[in-house]
Amino acid sequence: MLLRIASLFLLAFWSLQCNAQAQSLPKNLILMIPDGFGPASLTMARDFQQATTGKMQLALDEFLVGNARTYASNSRVTDSAAGATAYSCGIKTYNGAIAVAPDGTPCATLFEAAKKRGLKTGVVVTTRITHATPAAFSSHVPRRANEDDIATQQIENSGMDLIFGGGGKYFIPKEAGGARADGRNLLLEAKRKGYALAGNLAEFHQLSKLPAIAVFAPDHMAYEVDRDPTKEPSLAEMTEKALQLLQKNNPKGFVLMVEGSRIDHAGHANDPAGHVHDILAYDAAVRKALEFARRDGQTLVVSVADHETGGMTLGRDGVYQWKPEALAKVKNSVDTLAALAKKPGADVVALLKEKTGITDLTEEEITTLKSEIAAAAPRFAFTLIHIVSKRSIIGWTTDGHSAVDVTVHAYGPGTYLFRGNHENAAVGQALAKAMRFDLKALTKTMFK
Ligand SMILES: [Mg+2]
Ligand SMILES: [Zn+2]
Structure with a gap:
């Protein structure tokens, strides 16, 4: 009798364990990459939100689990190509490499593994679709600048079910206003293959099935702070639409990569308003992904940047303060401000008053701005935007990337794999493990 009870107990325990195991790994993966988002970016966006709306928590705050080391195989400071390859293939590679190993041979990606098992795949970005981050999930090239090749592979080989973003120019021949040298129109070829195409907001809203491509600009989409909502959707709208389409009639699941692409561009430009508004737009997209995952229960959401950009500091020049209230008065990106x-x-003093709320320009600042405009100085945009940063007490140390660790956020089944401090390549391996993909074996069967 005692033996029988004991064995029943064991059986119950064993099945509980099995259930726990079965429940602990996801069916769907939403990988979110805020390009160029460093630890200071998180604080900046939270403080800005608090100052402008009173809300204390970002969506990102709700599922912070660790951080990641970002260095590349050939440099302590990574670029976006090597950074994205760490996540798509689970390997460290050299700066500029798009889903290829340091020796130049292709590495199998999460998307290729997903396709092999019948899952759907997609990218949602705000740069050109052929830019480094989405490219590393959907093509293999030795140099990120090979955007003609990237576009060809994205349409011909990747089998992606969903592509939303900017930058159609490498899909369209030069003769038709694009940038391709070989005369091919890949968007028309995609249409013939059965893709539904959308080229504006109305067509985007009408998309009702996969495969689908929505392209909103010849190059990058607008910075969030400049975006015209009647012309381009927000990252959150694109993410929500992508999740609706990917979930429909899809028993096997999906892998979706969503990028807050231009957080990085604003960092390169040392543009604090561009940076913070793109981060908040990204955070809104994260919120959509978390809502989906909570309802669905079988979806892992991971947010991890590829690197930090700009070496930004909140506080500068020995001042113990920074002022989101001042930053909130800035109405445009530096690109728009400099062009105006x-x-x-143009009257630069009146312009800065109207567009940035700055009314205390010094004589020296006015003289510098006017002389640089007259001389068409190549660094004029930096001069202009550093004046804006100074009013918010924000500092920048580089117009490139930096080597600091980035935050890792995970929610849903498989979250335990991401806790702590990990190499970026280990984060990529954990993504594969969560989805039961063997990228090493797949690399051998596909490329060796
Ligand atoms: Mg990117
Ligand atoms: Zn990047």
């Missing part, structure tokens, strides 16, 4: 300031006849 350089227009013939």
Whole structure:
């Protein structure tokens, strides 16, 4: 009798364990990459949100689990190509490499493993679709600048079910206003293959099935702070639409990569308003992904940047303060501000008052701005935006990337794999493990 009870107990325990195991790994993966988002970016966005809305928590705050080391195989400071390959293939590689190993041979990606098992795949970005981050999930090239090849592989080989973003120019021949040298129109070829195409907001809203491509600009989409909501969707709208389409009639699941692409561009430009508004737009997209995952219960959401950009500091020049209230008065990105300031006849003092709320320009600042405009100085945009940063007490140390660790956020089944401090390549391996993909074996069967 005692033996029988004991064995029943054991059986119950064993099945509980099995259930726990079965429940602990996801069916769907939403990988979110805020390009160029460092630890200071998180604080900046939270403080800005608190100052402008009173809300204390970002969606990102709700599922912070660790951080990641970002260095590349050939440099302590990574670029976006090597950074994305660490996540798509689970390997460290050299700067500029798009899903190829240091020796130049292709490495199998999460998307290729997903396709092999019948899952759907997609990318949602705000740069050109052929830019480094989405490219590393959907093509293999030795140099990120090979965007003609990247576009060809994305349409011909990747089998992606969903592509939303900017930058159609490498899909369209030069003769038709694009950038391709070989005369091919890959968007028309995609249409013939059965893709539904959307080229504007109305067509985007009408998309009702996969495969689908939505392209909103010849190059990058607008910075969030400049975005016209009647022309381009937000990252959150694109993410929500992508999740609706990917979930529909899809018993096997999906892998979706969503990138807050231009957080990085604003970092390169040392543009604090561009940076913070793109981060908050990204955070809104994260919220959509978390809502989906909570409802669905079988979806892992991971957010991890590829690197930090700009070496930004909140506080500078020995001042114990930074001022999100001042930053909140800035209405445009530095690209827009600099273009307006350089227009013939523009009054830079009046312009800064209107667009940035700055009314205390010093004589020295006014002289510098005016002389740089007159001389068409190549670094004028930096001069202009550093004046804006100074009013918010924000510092920048580089117009490139830096080597600091980035935050890792995970929610849903498989979260335990991401706790702590990990190599970026180990984060990529954990993504594969969560989805039961063997990328090493797949690399051998596909490429060796
Ligand atoms: Mg990117
Ligand atoms: Zn990057």
